[in-house]
Amino acid sequence: MEEFELIRKIIPTYYRQPSVVKGVGDDAFVFRSSEDIVFTTDTMVEEVHFSRKTMDTHAVGYRALAANVSDLAAMGSRPAFYSVSLVLTPDWTDEEIIALYDGMEQLAGKHSMDLVGGDTVSGSQTVVAITAHGYLPPDKGRYRSDAEDGDVIFVTGTLGDSRGGLEELMNPGESVSGHLIARHRYPEPKAEFAAGLTSLSRLCLNDISDGIASEANEIATASGVRLHLQKEKVPVSEELRNRYPDQAGEWALSGGEDFELLGTVAPGEKEALLEKARELDIRLTFIGTVSASDLPEVLLHSPQGTETLQPTGYTHLKERRKRL
Amino acid sequence: MEEFELIRKIIPTYYRQPSVVKGVGDDAFVFRSSEDIVFTTDTMVEEVHFSRKTMDTHAVGYRALAANVSDLAAMGSRPAFYSVSLVLTPDWTDEEIIALYDGMEQLAGKHSMDLVGGDTVSGSQTVVAITAHGYLPPDKGRYRSDAEDGDVIFVTGTLGDSRGGLEELMNPGESVSGHLIARHRYPEPKAEFAAGLTSLSRLCLNDISDGIASEANEIATASGVRLHLQKEKVPVSEELRNRYPDQAGEWALSGGEDFELLGTVAPGEKEALLEKARELDIRLTFIGTVSASDLPEVLLHSPQGTETLQPTGYTHLKERRKRL
Structure with a gap:
């Protein structure tokens, strides 16, 4: 194909955003906001x-x-x-x-x-x-540093599916899970949901690109708080649990690239959050709480006890103390 | 060096632009304008x-x-x-x-x-x-498509020096030209000059990254006009002419990466342009004129005759006619 023909197939013939002042074709792009x-x-x-x-x-x-x-x-x-x-x-x-x-x-x-x-x-x-x-909208930026003592922690969707999909692609078995592969190839970032929460006065947000273990620690550090996550509440899809019963729990915490959202809000705003999720048919799960702390950290609670969740996965509290 | 130490050396400790809302460190950067x-x-x-x-x-x-x-x-x-x-x-x-x-x-x-x-x-x-x-400023975008019949054509600085500097680096002789090498390594884009011309009601601008032959043709095509360039007026530095007498003329037209500006204005705005150039100590040369044309093209006039200047250099008018 001629280069010009290829470019013609790629460059837009119209712009969806009315704020475009000068589109593709000059030295640079110009817009107004x-x-x-x-x-x-x-x-x-x-x-x-x-x-x-x-x-x-x-x-x-x-x-x-x-x-x-x-x-x-x-x-x-x-x-x-x-x-x-x-x-x-x-x-x-x-x-x-x-x-x-x-x-x-x-x-x-x-x-x-x-x-x-x-x-x-x-x-x-x-x-x-x-x-x-x-x-x-001015002053509606949602930052990692906005978590506060007493907040509830929520997450959208289910976690670990993208990691499961990668496994299906790298080590295909006798059957493959179209669902998990689709979650890996075509993740659905929750932009409409996040932008639709402007009525909330405060909202701490982080997207899950490296795994919730990593993102939760980013929030703890940026906000100077302790995050308490309830391991049993971290949402895992039935498909992932059925196909990878031994790895599902770990992948949900550290798998990454699910492109879901992790956030915290004041308890009084839970209902507004749930309403927007229902409106957009988005699964929303409350998985823990935020408490004040001199030492920013993420604790993972389960019936078996409490662990510190490290940015790259999780280690037992005992091990972590050795590291310090 | 530890990764964090390296990052600390690189990330800004303050922002020069007051319009920064949220700087480096979250999922994205936020500014206001x-x-x-x-x-x-x-x-x-x-x-x-x-x-x-x-x-x-x-x-x-x-x-x-x-x-x-x-x-x-x-x-x-x-x-x-x-x-x-x-x-x-x-x-x-x-x-x-x-x-x-x-x-x-x-x-x-x-x-x-x-x-x-x-x-x-x-x-x-x-x-x-x-x-x-x-x-x-709103509606002060300077586009390639804004050249008009009767305009004068100008260029900043001297052309071909960057190409000369590259030659010095690739094929070093007994002596080297620090001037040409500096022009290649540390070119000076004319942003202050261009942004200081807001009093001009109309200004067609293009930067010289691929060589004036290419950029002049972009203006001709985008504006639907004919550009007449006077070959003898295209500014070439003494250093380039002395060290590369045989190539200087060609490099000035097609050398590229000088990061100077090529533009056109109405003749009545010449003085305003020159005044800004004097203020910033920038060399400004008028090298031709714009005329109406059904066929967008760039003509290069010299005492030896007239040639059509092709985007990637120049060929004789006769050759070009064969191509069409």
Whole structure:
């Protein structure tokens, strides 16, 4: 395919966002906003963060943009724009390139996002670097540092499914779980939900990209509080529990890339949160509480006792004390 | 060096731009603007766009950001923020990484820009992907499509020096030209100049990243006009002409990466343009005129006759007619 024909297939023919002043085609993109602007970037390297052996490029594109949309969601913002910088190896076919952009477009369409820039260059290893912009009503940014003593902790969706889907792809057995694979390839960032919570006066949010163990510790550190998680309440899908009974619990805590949301609110705002979740048909689970602490940490409570949950997984309290 | 110590050396300890709402450290960066926002990206791959064999990483960083600042300048905007996505090979030392950021910081400081995000991942080929944001008074965007019949064409600085500097680095002779090498390593994008021209009612601008032959054609196509360039007037430095008498003329037209500005204005605005150039001690040269045309094209006039200037260099008019 001629380069120009390829570009024509990729660049937008219209913009969903009315705030576009100058779209693709000049030295830069120009937009206008009466709201605050949220900006994030995410870089994926082939054979490090994804593999064309286990994912077609449509899913690679979708998932790369999903990571950015999830960051926008974690700030409470409405997604608006994305740009794509690609380093492509010579073996990429035109069809693979178009499918990559189509995958992004599938998610972009759901969130009314516009493709507004980027570039494509040649290299010896494929890199997909995406940036995204979102809009935010002034002073409605949702930060990791906003958890307070007495808050309840919630999480959207179920956790560990993306890790389960990766397992299905890497080590396929006699049967495969389409559900888990879909959760890995086409995660659904909860941006509409997060942006729909502007009535809440305070909301601490973090998206689950590295696993709840890691994200909960980020909240504890940024807010200077102790998080208490009830292990039995961490939501795990039936599919994951049935297919991976031995790993489901651990993957739910440290599996990562589910692109769900972890947050805390004052107990009085639980009902508003549940109402928005019901409206959007999103599963919402309360999994613990926040308490004041001089030492930021995350405790995992279960009938078997209490452990400290480390950022990269969990170790027994005894072990952790040795480390200090 | 520990990863955290390295990050501490890189992340900003304060922000120059008062519009920062939430800086580095959460899921995304948040800012506020009463003006229009300009956004651009530029991706450089090692051994394709730069080489550590001919440039230390300080210059690599400076130059990568300069390409972005030049794009912001070409839109008439004031630079404000940049973010850096790096794919680094294992051979990068801590010192090289810090020097890369220091190089960017050197240019960022000149333009009051803040580092507001990015990520660093491992890979088998180094990639430096930078994004930048600038501010623009509403409706003061300077586009390639704004050239009109009767305009005069101007260019800042001298052209071809960066190409000359590259030659000095790739094929060093008995003596080297520090001036040309500095022009290649540390180009000076004309953002302050471009953003200082808001009194002009209309201004067509393009930055010279691929060579004036290419950029002039972009203006002709976007504006639907004919550009007439006077070859003898295209500004070439004495240093370039002395050291490369045979190539200087061609490099000035197609050398690229000078990061100067090419533009057109109504003749009545020449004086305002010159005044701003004098104020900032910037060389400004008028090199031609714009005329109406059904066929967008760039003509290069010289005492030897008239040629059509093709985007990637120049060919004789006769040859071009064959192509059509």
